[in-house]
Amino acid sequence: ADTLGAAAAARGRYFGAAVAANRLGESQYVTVLNREFTSVTPENEMKWDATEPSRGSFSFGNADRIVNHARGRGMSIRGHALVWHSQLPGWVSGLSATDLRSAMNNHITTLMRRWQGQIHSWDVVNEAFEDGSSGARRNSVFQQRLGNGYIEEAFRTARAADPSAKLCYNDYNIEDANAAKTRAVYNMVRDFKQRGVPIDCVGLQSHFNAQSPVPANFQQTIAQFAALGVDVQITELDIEGSGQTQATNYRNAVNACLAVSRCTGITVWGIPDHYSWRASGTPLLFDGSYNKKPAYYAVLEAL
Ligand code: XIL
DSSP states (O other), X not given: OOSHXXXXXXXXXXXXXXXXXXXXXXXXXXXXXXHHOSEEEESSTTXXXXXXXXXXXXXXXXXHHHHHHHHHTTOEEEEEEEEOSSSOOHHHHTOOHHHHHHHHHHHHHHHHHHTTTTOSEEEEEEOOBOSSSSOOBOOOHHHHHHOTTHHHHHHHHHHHHOTTSEEEEEESSOOSTTSHHHHHHHHHHHHHHHHTOOOOEEEEOOEEXXXXXXXXXXXXXXXXXXXXXXXEEEEEEEEOOOHHHHHHHXXXXXXXXXXXXXXXXXXXXXXXXXXXXXXXXXXXXXOTTOOBOHHHHHHHHHO
């Protein structure tokens, strides 16, 4: 195969990119998107601040643009992200516990029903754990007001809203099986599976750089999550660096996924370097002129 999407499909996986609605009018961007990728994740357009800027008042225009583009070309869609402490409009943090619970459930239900049957996987809860060695829940407004139970409540609400979507827990710095944060997420997923809380997948964001490189045990981490009975997806892959070093790191990350049958897809967090959220770096597969980088060829060969 001579594209990422076709090569991944031959291995039974999707290969996706984070997409920004305001780039869909750029012909080079769309050409590469349509040629190379079989899945999209709206980079910002489905987040709470974009979709419900004031309580009960929803706006779906930019998200619809991406959904329509993807559906018209047979690409699958990852919904991102329903419950997250970041890019959260100010009104949410001002609510009482009772109001926050109903606002959270209404937000989940409204978004999932909007695209019911059209979203392959939803990131139901994003980044709910602290960094560092504590393994604690992040001290978000959801955690403060609703306590530990908010995560499973979000998943139960999500299952009822669109039973056809796979429901994922998504986070970063959970790529190293030995890290406290990884163990904490692992324990939560194991507990959910034991108690019948509906969860189908774990998303490993996989934002790698010199401080946080592709861990040597990445494949083992993926396999451990998969052994709990969930799919695993690499959901926001980008790797700082350049040249053959970056290419090798990308190859290792892709191979880790391919080695685990329940690792069902890989999404890179952007298409050309100059549109990466890592504004100063070059962490993606295409350069600023949409040329294929060494990392691109390494991924294509690995697939
Ligand atoms: C980033 C986007 O790429 C930026 O455009 C935005 O300004 C901030 O959010 N973890 C996530 C993603 O789950 O939603 C984040 O995306 C990157 C980190």
